[in-house]
Amino acid sequence: MSAVKQMWPVRILSANTATKAQVVGESLKNGIFMRDGTLPKDTFAPHVMTQVDRLRAKGITGKGVKIAVIDSGIDWTHPALGNGCFGKGCLVSFGTDLVGDDFTGHNKPIPGNKPLDCAGHGTHVAGIIAAQPNPLGFTGAATGVSLDSANDVLIAAFNKAFEDGANIITTSYGGAQGWSEDPWAVTASRIIQAGVPVTIAAGNDGNNGLFFADGGASGKGVTAVARYNTIETPLLSYHSSYNIDGGRMIDFLYTPGDEVTWGVSMPLYATSLDYHVGDDACQPLPASTPDLSKYIDLVRRGGCGIDDKLTSFVAQRVLMTPDDPTVVKATGMVSPEIGIAWVNLLKAGRKVTINVASFAQSKPFLSSSLNNITGGAVSPSSSWGPTWKMDFKPQIGAPGGSILSTWPVAKGSYAVNSGTSMSCPLAAAIIALVFEVRGTLDPELMTSLLSSTAKPSRFNDGNNTFAELAPAPQQGGGLVQAYDAAYTTSLLSPSSLSFNDTDHLATNLNFTITNKGSRAVTYKLDQIPSITMYTLGQDGNSITLPAGHSTVVGVTANKPAAGAINPKHLALWSGYVTINGTDGSHLSMPYQGLTGSLRKATVLERDQAWLFPSEVGLSFTRSPDGLTFVVPKPGTPNGSANLPAIYVNLALGSSTLRVDVVPVQNGTSAAHSTANATSIGEPFGLPSQLNERGWTAVPWNGKLESGKYAPEGQYRFVARALKLFRDEPKP
16 A cells, blocks of 8 residues: 555543542532633632632633643533533534544444533533632633533544644543654644644553653653642532431531432441451452342441452442442442441441432532642652653643542532543643733743743652652653743743663753843753752853843763663653743753663563463463463354463563464465564454553454464464664565
8 A cells, every 4th residue: 555654553542530530519500600700819729839820810811712622522511611502602612522422432433413521521621721610619720711622533533623723732531652653642743733732641650650651642742741739639528417216317428429329318237347347348248248239338448449349249329438330329438437436326236327318409518628748749640751762751740639620510510530631631721821921822832931930849659758859751840830931031942851861862962041031131050850860960050141132051961970770770860950040030941861772671571471361361370381272263153262362561662562473383385484483474453553561462363463364273472572763674
């Protein structure tokens, strides 16, 4: 196919939400607010952290900017998102449903008329950007923008948003990959080259460590957004009641979980009467357990995952911690004090009846507490860069932990969510605010403005804050500061420096300082290392720039002392060049580099590829040597056949993963030569392109990538992964 320039596989991606929604209900859906009315003083914690409140105090709202939200849609029937208004002149002024309500990612998309949100994620994102005043007392960061909503089929949605004239495009969908050659990343980069800024969530795979950038976020020029934890944690609770032995009703507060079909009055059953138990409902419940569908069930947290607890019994309503239940109609959480009181009553033989009102009948209660442990720090769950080509990721960070925002009216109207999904739309809204002040949307300039004025935070592991700064591949330039980005007259370019790895070490890199102010400014240059093995050389320079002038600054990376570290460990070092001006500007330039050779590093260890029986599922139990799998002939039902599955665990990313099917006795005419074996092809679905670090498992029923089936015979598999910075040999 000579006309085809590039081919990519289809990938299934998901929203970058780290925790499930905590929901507030329909009783708050009433109340209409004028969109262009006077806004109250902004005290919303995420806005205070990012200086959005200071821009809002000056009347900056992003008015006239069109932001395209690529997500699950928007519930524009929500009073804070349009109150039923869709189209020209409305908050949600344009949009397209490219997939329909029943699209799963595995079936054929059927476009709908309007992108009305049924899931909640897109509505939450939209509220972070542009929610209007509401009874809970918060607003979006850029209440003057108009929104475009396009849901799913990401590349088509990006193209449609661009064609519709979006000024900014944002999405919080993704999946770990780290390749700028990904088709979605390429699409985003081309839109950026056309002058439209794009923000994409960095991802929630921080526990996987370095080199775990998301696919779309890995695009060149894309503003990848990390997650910071908020300084305040909001809690949404509902008033409900209970009685003892049919007596008077006693009020209590509960926090709804993801499943919210309450509105019932039922007796309480506790799976354990020991409130000190550490593994309540972690194992199947005893046969003496009553029919739990007739009770509201009280289960203590801890000892195992909440999903494990829920699968230990078939219950319908559980007062526990919000999660993702599959066999219950409603979940919720009560305080330890209430739980202990109930257990003591049940131990005493008393009957406790719980009356949990529906949202429409219940009064919500919003409270908050100071987050003194992780507040203001980058979240440990936020995904780390860089890309596999050592491109700098993420660019900036924004609050994304425990964010209060809008939720579909049918699902409760308001919710608290966490993840880079929440950080990303706030960054997009801030771009709109900065644009209103500066009058430019140039993507490269915008990223530099946001990154250079951001505030790097100290490293926090989820429990403790350290003296050193968090590594640049975790937080990018730092926590974005909207006011400083909007009004700074000292500009840096580019937004970051990457010295690459040892094989490709750029010993000297340059960046430019420009003074756009009306007076001369003297800049003092220094550098601050983050938690890394090495630092840059410190020359202690000062530079004076007349108004309207620029200068180029050279930065040199000092090589580590010989023997200081084993280069096979691929140590990533990073930090910040600081530029402090006499005009009051405080700028920084993040840098990174790697000691070791990515090109020479082993991608696939010899003991990290094996066969396992497909029937064992995700346990990946290695089959004993000498085990023979019998694959049914084509057209024969698999039935109980135990098919072979190939497990491959990559230590690093690989642009191409191949698994050759090799006859035990060669001589097949259709075979072609590999490095040390002869192959008749690869299992259907392979080769795999643009692979992230981690495992891949592929079952095999005899079908090859050509669509044909392997002839009868005995075979073995040979797994090969292309090393980084290598080109695949031509056939």
